[in-house]
Amino acid sequence: MNKTILFIHSAGPQGPNQGSSNLINYLEQELENSYQIIHPQMPAPEDPKYDQWKHQLEKELSLLNGEAILIGHSLGGSVLLKYLSEHSCKLTIRGLFILASPYWGLDEEWQLADFMLQHHFAxxxxxxxxxxxxxSRNEKIVPFAHHQAYAKKLPQAAARQIDGDRHLFHDGLAVLVDDIKGL
Known part of the structure; x- marks a missing residue:
């Protein structure tokens, strides 16, 4: 039986070759024989609201049984961390993978209050x-300082610093595949 991955995508356009779509396609190719990847369309990705994303996430989580792997890309990672720290989840989470996610409230550029984590979220x-x-160390969309803030709050996490400036990982992320397979 295939293992289940729930992938929550980034904000912004979600068509072919946009947003998280190429990363999802890459993961589906690399993990096709052992993993079922669920990647729901999230509401209004170009004007996201936490409550809408939370309700969609609740729906998706309620459809899963047993163990699951959760992946959040950019805004999707922020949403997963917020939801998991504020609501009970009966699902056994085998692994939580957060990619290039903003740490809302960290600096003046990132101030969407409805996505901010509670102080002791971890x-x-x-x-x-x-x-x-x-x-990515030199990322242009979400500054590397956001990764450092998450790493400080989640010292038990394996913090992977990627060379370059990629945010969308259009050509994949081999270390992510290796980490998933290593669970």
Whole structure:
């Protein structure tokens, strides 16, 4: 039986070759024989609202049974961390993978209040044995300082610093595939 991955995509356009679509396609190719990747369309990705994304995430999580792997790309990672730290989740989370996610409230550029985490969010996360953080060192969209803030709040996480300036990972992310397979 295939393992289940729930992938929550980034904000912005979600058509072919946009947003998280190429990264999802890459993961589907690399993991096709052992993993089922669910990547729901999130509401209004070009004008996201936390409550709308939260309700869609609740719906998706309620459809899963047993163990699952959760991947959040950019805004999707922020939403996963916020939801998991504020709501109970009966699902066993085998791994949580956060890619290039903004840490809302960290600086004046990133101030969407409805996406901000509670101060002690890390203490309120469910028990997750495997947490991974990925971020390009020279990224232009979400500054690397956001990755460093998450790494500080989540010292148990494996923090992967990626060379270059990629945010969308259009050509894939081999270390992510290796980490998933290593669970």
């Amino acid at each position: 203490d309120k996360l469910p028990s997750i044995a495997n947490i991974f953080l990925y971020h």
